[in-house]
């Protein structure tokens with residue numbers, strides 16, 4: 430089994446949310462709940478305000494650097510349309526697309542359209558126009574989809590999708606590869622609540638169970654979704670969970686690949702078998 434780690438970019442700045450959605454008041458409520466429940470330290474609380482006033486709600490550069498050190502290919506999903514709690518502009522996205530290109534990252538679309546092929550296609554076209562990248566894949570924001578969505582993604586020309594949460598091996602829909610994923614940061618660390626509700630040791634145990642389950646299902650690729658937003662000292666247990674997970678996979682001799690290399694491997698094995 431190999432691992433494919435990818436990152437959804439949901440936020441870039443604090444100000445992109447002002448007067449557009451309820452993320453900021455929710456964020457302020459959340460940090461107070463977590464502080465009062467003893468889930469975060471005073472240091473994390475202070476750092477969260479510090480990032481707030483710096484207007485910095487992404488950690489893309491820091492994450493790429495960490496991934497490079499550990500031999501993890503960085504694969505991102507960035508949005509070209511706005512959605513629930515996601516309000517950055519195409520101009521802001523383009524700055525990071527250029528940066529990610531310079532640092533040899535794989536870049537896909539963090540999608541918003543899923544229920545008709547016209548909208549799915551125009552979202553992909555907007556991404557191609559902005560980025561110049563024609564080989565991109567996608568993952569839906571909040572992994573939204575209906576029974577037809579994968580077909581629409583394939584018809585729109587996406588090379589891969591990783592929206593499905595399932596313990597299944599990659600499979601093809603038309604010419605698109607679907608890569609089901611198994612581990613999502615928030616689902617592990619929030620334990621079904623709106624705020625961080627389990628501690629790091631519990632999160633590690635939960636994650637080990639998911640990795641075991643992936644082995645039991647004979648998965649060729651373990652899909653992991655980690656949001657760059659949490660790669661920060663202000664989200665200490667999220668940061669510690671991710672760095673632990675990468676080291677844990679390295680210790681267990683699990684190689685890291687991105688979607689593009691995995692597709693090449695899958696296409697090659699199809700020819701030879």
Ligand SMILES: [Zn+2]
Pocket residue numbers: 437438439539569570571
């Ligand atoms: Zn998202």
